[in-house]
Amino acid sequence: MEKFEIHILGCGCAVPTTRHNPSAQIVNVRDKLSLVDCGEGTQLQMRYHHLRFMNLRNIFISHLHGDHCLGLIGLISSFGLLGRTADLHVYAPADYDDLFHRQLDIFCQGLEYRVVFHPVDTTRHDCIYDDRSVSIHTLPLDHRMPCCGFLFKEKPTLPHIRRDVTDYYGIPVSQLNNIKNGADWTLPDGTVIPNSRLTRPAAVPRSYAYCSDTAYKPDLIPLLEGVTLLYHEATYGDDRQDRAEKYRHSTARQAARLASECHAGQLLIGHYSAHYPDETVLLQQAREVFPNTISANEGMKISL
Amino acid sequence: MEKFEIHILGCGCAVPTTRHNPSAQIVNVRDKLSLVDCGEGTQLQMRYHHLRFMNLRNIFISHLHGDHCLGLIGLISSFGLLGRTADLHVYAPADYDDLFHRQLDIFCQGLEYRVVFHPVDTTRHDCIYDDRSVSIHTLPLDHRMPCCGFLFKEKPTLPHIRRDVTDYYGIPVSQLNNIKNGADWTLPDGTVIPNSRLTRPAAVPRSYAYCSDTAYKPDLIPLLEGVTLLYHEATYGDDRQDRAEKYRHSTARQAARLASECHAGQLLIGHYSAHYPDETVLLQQAREVFPNTISANEGMKISL
Secondary structure (H helix, E strand, C coil), X not given: CCCEEXXXXXXXXXXXXXXXXXXXXXXXXXXXXXXXXXXXXXXXXXXHCCCCHHHEEEEECCCCCHHHHCCHHHHHHHHHHCCCCCCEEEEEEHHHHHHXXXXXXXXXXXXXXXXXXXXXXXXXXXXXXXXXXXXXXXXXXXXXXXXXXXXXXXCCCCCEECHXXXXXXXXXXXXXXXXXXXXXXXXXXXCEECHHHHEECCCCCCEEEEECCCCCCCCHHHHHCCCCEEEEECCECHHHHXXXXXXXXXXXXXXXXXXXXXXXXXXXXXXXXXXXXXXXXXXXHHHHHCCCEEECCCCCEEEC | CCCEEEEEXXXXXXXXXXXXXXXXXEEXXXXXXXXXXXXXXXXXXXXXXXXXXXXXXXXXXXXXXXXXXXXXXXXXXXXXXXXXXXXXXXXXXXXXXXXXXHHHHHHCCCCCCCXXXXXXXXXXXXXXXXXXXXXXXXXXXXXXCCCEEEEEEEXXXXXXXCHHHHXXXXXXXXXXXXXXXXXXXXXXXXXXXXXXXHEECCCCCCEEEEECCCCCCCCHHHHHCCCCEEEXXXXXXXXXXXXXXXXXXXXXXXXXXXXXXXXXXXXXXXXXXXXCCCCHHHHHHHHHHCCCEEECCCCCEEEC
């Protein structure tokens, strides 16, 4: 299987604690790294967890609360000091455009690489990035300010050649690429060997959704149908449902409800309120609704 | 002795390492805390080292390189989330005024305390803060951008009453305050007991100078004459003097030379380049010139 990994760099809430860092995750698709959110200290977390700065191509910022973006300027500045030359793409809410460039002007003078800002409309479900391996789509969320999540969808890969079968029919190597791409094979006597006999289906494309910060939002269900791994914030437990409502966050139970409703393969919870001394209670409440739930922790790596 | 302590929160250089945090120090004068520089991650360092957020009154920013100020907005935001109500004063180069307020507008909405920005003229040696215990003065430095250090000067305290002598002369308690403030005492027969017999001199006022980042700058010598503790950056060793020159930094030897020339009590070096796997070589080179040198480290506390 091609690499598709999530590295958790921070899964705490806005109030700083010594247990959790603010939000940041690396999504590694075939060794191209994307950073999703970039709270204060993200560059140091990348160092601690041996994630190569230079493989980072794209940064996605969900919204402009400090715990999701205050590490961005430091990271960009450090890339400059470390001699980066490759373009870096920053996808963030459109409101940030002006301030972002003013911060660059002051704190990131003399960069020898290009920082490309892509303003994101957080109210729409759009494809904002697309390459051979993956497409990335915005997920409108329901928070106290413009905010969106991100859905990483792996591109379908080609089927696998059944070498035993192609050898049996004496199909030359030069034709295997056509067969990978769907061609049938015609024998000298005119018999057609259908592609389905010559190949094994490719693995089902995987997907990862990042949903933080948001109230429970059923609109997401059709967008997330069958997602392989769903990260959903679970700031509070049942005891603080009123706060979740007020601050447009979710309880662990609500996160699990969404995971269940969209038939997610697995649920990963995070963005824990500093109120909870540990995450056990949140994990338990989520598992009552959606058993295949795990809780994020700094340094955790999940292979899809 | 009244409390006068320095806590090192970060003493690394701009390039992030897992060994050192970017620049930040707490200066504690009689339990009023000042923060000097505020690199990324400072708020977390304060938490780790159990420094009470609510005792912090003033923040002094030496210059606008990210490793000296990118933790500021996160700190201010967290104070808001934690319910601060007391004013916070930020002293920083005047150029930062506009950007600072735009950052507050975006990242620190709804604060329930006042953030007062004091624009600093980094080219002048001015008193920028003064209270009963301490005065704080700017120290113009020589860096690649407007930059100043800060000199903390303890106010002289009153002399100590010699209770054995005042009791001997039957001086009433109601008069001791006058004597503390310098009065002589006249006996009924007209004999004058001079104040110097009635008191022991107060401790010599202490001072702390923070000089980062700067090339060797002999103009500082008269301003720092007799300073109790001098923090001076020592980014490079002898092997990189050319870089020190080019980037307007100092070598450890130059820091020590300045300490010697201004008759500092002790030299504290920091702001180590990531080039050096540890600080031993820098410390050795400084000590060859100024033996009473120590090297800063995260978590270090120095009582003056």
